[in-house]
Amino acid sequence: MLVCGVDEAGRGSMLGPLVVAAITIDKSKIETLSKIGVKDSKKLSAKARESLYKQIIKLVDDYAVSKATPKQIDYAVAGHDLNNLEAQHMAKVIKKLQPSVSYVDSCDVNAARFGKEIARLSKTGKIKSYHHADAKFVVVSAASIIAKVTRDRAISKLAKNHPVGSGYPSDPKTVQFVKNWFSKNHTVPDYVRKSWAPVKLIASQPLA
Template identity: 45%
Template sequence: MICGVDEAGKGAVLGPMVVAAICVSDLASIGNSGIRDSKSLSPRQRELLFDDLVSSYPYYVVSYLPSAIDAALAGTTINHLIVEADAACITALSPEIAYLDACDVNAGRFGENVSRSLPFSCTVIAEHKADHSYTVVGAASIIAKVTRDRAVEALKEEYGAIGSGYPSDPATIRFLTDYIREHRSPPPCARRSWKTVSALLARQNQSSLDDF
């Protein structure tokens, strides 16, 4: 069995980070299904492929809520958290070979860290942009992306217009700014450990002092 692993939401300030893995008997089995890096697909295409993938192949998903990310980052790094999640996904599927999209700037080091975290022998191949190079990793990226997108949609139903959840999105920053101004604290769906949030809190605190 061959496994592909990828993440979605590593850099987001709102919502979960999702790591997903999928297992196939051979790489050719999904080679002609239109699967590629999830970011190059439309939401509709991702949804259709997601439904087909999860009904056809073994898969596993690990999701970290913002509170869990904040708690973990008090003693580790986001890359180490992804190493743990990758290892959990691979362990759940027990493949002989696992292809990973490397989150570390040093792809080899990332693969070695995941390999050391496994309770069994598995050939681990970690590369940058592996979702472009290996269809099985592209398939994992689709599962991770759709899982996170659905979580973000649920947050929109609760909070309204929150944007994509990434710091580069003006709608996300506008939502956070307004929420912090009104509540004097970030929403539960925000990663408090992110610099984006701490900067907005500092700005709000300074504004309150100026008003006083």
Template identity: 40%
Template sequence: MRIAGIDEAGKGPVIGPMCIGGVLAEKEKLDSLKNLGVADSKKLAPKKREHLAHQIRKYAQKVYIFEVSSSQIDELRKVMSMNQIMVLGFSRVLEELQPDMVYVDAADVNAARFGANLKTQYAQKYPEKAKELSVVSEHQADATYPVVSAASIVAKVRRDELIKELEKKIGIDIGSGYPSDPKTQRFLENWSREHGTLPEFVRHSWKTAENVLKGK
């Protein structure tokens, strides 16, 4: 039986992409993932996450990360909600992994609704497989199921890599990219003051970005 876990990193930041990670493993390999010490990626130090991401690939049958850029998020938000974007993104990972059972960290206040919407979306491309697919959608699944913890880790490591690449490219420390980060706030304000706009890797549809451009 092929089991998958899916989770995202970067749903909330004003800077950088969102990465949706998926890990596929045979049922008998799940204990191996658990024994690695995988956990919710937010509770692990960066070096530990990087080490685990490497180890996860040894035990997983497949690892897939779907990246959604800031500009893609801005475009999609013109026609759909963030919850709908999450369903689309998770479904893309599901299509790539095609498991018999999937555990997902629900990206909706209503976990059951997120699972149902995900299955419906998946069925548009794989109707027969969707009928057989078992979906477990829960909040904080990354802290409950090792296969989701693993997905959380690979997604977070990839997003961190992309943020570091951005910083290297522009030669400025942009912080974590989250609206609450003082470094991120400072970067946005300074860039806006200097250029009169914000770079393409910023999510312009975020209230934080709108406020910065208005000088608030």
């Protein structure tokens, strides 16, 4: 029986992709994920995540990643449809992996509704949707590590040319980068989410 875990990374970021990842693993091997130290990616250091990423992809039967670009995110936000965009990407990776059952981390306040939407889109196995699933189910924790490492690598790639920081609004380095870019160019780069409130605020300020 193939069990799938699905999670995302980067939903709240000001820049870069939203990354959705899924893993499938035979039910008999799930305990091994716990034994190697897999847990919610937020509770792990970057070094630990990188190490576990390599171990996870060797252990699981398969995995899949899907990315939503800032442009796609902005379009979804404009239509108040960000949850649906995430559901589409989760359905995409589930459909690719064809598991018997999938555990997903719900971004919707109504976890059951979110699960039903993914089931409608993927038409693949049973969908079990929960809040904080990345802390409750080790298969989702494994997916969270894959998503986070993939996202971190995308940000590291941007950071080679620009001082983007972590990409999150709570990071002064990220906010300052967007401010400096806008001040100089009167716009923001394609990898910045124009629909995000902090970005809109920067763009609304009078130029010096």
